Amino acid sequence: MLPHQQNGHKSKVLVFGAGNFGSCLADHLGDSSHTVYMWSRSENLVNHFNQHHRNPEALQDHLFAESITAVGPEFPSAELVQRMDVLLFAIPTEGVRETLTALKPTLEGGKVPLLIFVNKGIETKTHALTLEIIADTCGPEIAKVATFISGPSFAKEIVKRQPTSVSVVSLSAEHAQQASQLFHQPWFRCYTGDDPIGVELAGALKNVYAIAAGIAAGLGFENNTRAMLITRGLAEMTRIGTAYGASPLTFLSLAGVGDLFLTCSSKTSRNYTVGYRLGQGEKLEHIIKTLGSVAEGVTTAKALKAVVDELGVTAQIASGIYDVLYEGRDVEERANELLSLPPNRELDLSEGGKPAQRLMEKLGLTPEV
Structure with missing residues (x-):
């Protein structure tokens, strides 16, 4: 379980991506008393955000929670990553493989944070889903506990605390529940599932x-x-x-x-x-x-x-x-x-399932899991 669920402490969260969705989720978690770091490649964004608590490139009219610190433009240090309870990825799918490859050495041999992905897409070159990208870069064991959040959730409405509901899924029911507990609020309701594909x-x-x-x-x-x-x-x-x-x-x-x-x-x-x-x-x-x-x-x-x-x-x-x-x-x-x-x-459903079967085999799981 996450530390804040065990003993009342709040989580340390590192958000990769400072666009609309990454910013709004950082704000949601920061406003829920978690300690949040938000990484951006833009030095101007990092400096402006830390000085004014506003994002000059996304949701410009919103005043963000003071518990959020922008970091970058350098890639987050191993020391920072190793202090995190949660890594939240809000970057385009085309950038996930590069980011996870850079992170892999930091994730080896120590405590693995809860990994949550909110990107939506299929990698153009490989036609891979993010679950497979995680397996390729970080290994099957991390992929099996990775968590995905998706649903009808416009960023500009989340920062207004308008009621929103999302699906939170993982091949690991325990990790889906952890991510759900991290995000769940009366205005941001989470429903768990086990079909990340x-x-x-x-x-x-x-x-x-x-x-x-x-x-x-x-x-x-x-x-x-x-x-x-x-x-x-x-x-x-x-x-x-x-x-x-x-x-x-x-x-x-x-x-x-x-x-x-x-x-x-x-x-x-x-x-x-x-x-x-x-x-x-x-x-x-x-x-x-x-x-x-x-x-x-x-x-x-x-x-x-x-x-x-x-x-x-x-x-x-x-x-x-x-x-x-x-x-x-x-x-x-x-x-x-x-x-x-x-x-x-x-209405006509197709039979098959070979791509999912290949992916489950890559993860060391039977297709039924």
């Missing part, structure tokens, strides 16, 4: 379908179309997930339909915004340059295409988004092709 897939895939919802709005379509895309997107996500080896029930969770609904129905969603601007006729390169933040659905769409092809499942919406982003297809033309498809069975 499904939660990771749901968190990554929903960003792709949010781009589709944004495109529909940009083309002038309204509520019926958005409801159609959310529902059919959920069906595709579930079909891809079950073919991968995840539980279909995971896609009915906060991390599944909850996050999908939020991301597809909010104009403040980065991925929705990318889609909307595509629907309005803007070019992807210009959108990315002027967006001001990372929209992980763009890179996830590329990795997802490879995953879908490997699984051999039908994912018409996801394939359409890939064609628009990476094949130069006209948005309106590709949308009309999707609308012209013949009628089909509404």
Whole structure:
């Protein structure tokens, strides 16, 4: 158990990443009386934050808890890491492997902190989920106790203490419970689970379908179309997930339909915004340059295409988004092709599970675990 759960002491937490989500979670934990360090590569951000308790690059209007100290731009020292009870990773998926590789020597031979991951994506080059990246870099034993938090949780609402609920999952029920107890508050409710593969897939895939919802709005379509895309997107996500080896029930969770609904129905969603601007006729390169933040659905769409092809499942919406982003297809033309498809069975789960089986074997677990 974490020290604050054993004897009343609060935890020491190091947050990797000072963007919107890393900052809001640091603030949440700091406001809950934990001691929080937040790492950033930006020297200006570190200095400004420590002087003013404001983040000049994210959630600029928010005054952060005084129990948070920004560190960087140098990578956190081994001495600092070894004093931590919790390491929280709020960096883009593409940066997780590099960060964990740098951390590995510090994690060897001593107390391993509770590792919590909140990123949502699939590594583009390897098509790996974060669980597999952890196994590759830090070893199976650390991967088996790593914890993942996902769900409908906009940062700007978390810092306002608006009621929010998330899924907290791990292959280790004990570690999922520890992470849940760390975060749980009346305004930030945590629900535990044991399907990190499904939660990771749901968190990554929903960003792709949010781009589709944004495109529909940009083309002038309204509520019926958005409801159609959310529902059919959920069906595709579930079909891809079950073919991968995840539980279909995971896609009915906060991390599944909850996050999908939020991301597809909010104009403040980065991925929705990318889609909307595509629907309005803007070019992807210009959108990315002027967006001001990372929209992980763009890179996830590329990795997802490879995953879908490997699984051999039908994912018409996801394939359409890939064609628009990476094949130069006209948005309106590709949308009309999707609308012209013949009628089909509404709900159809795929069998398979080989990717999950391979990952469980890498962790030294049987596929049923």
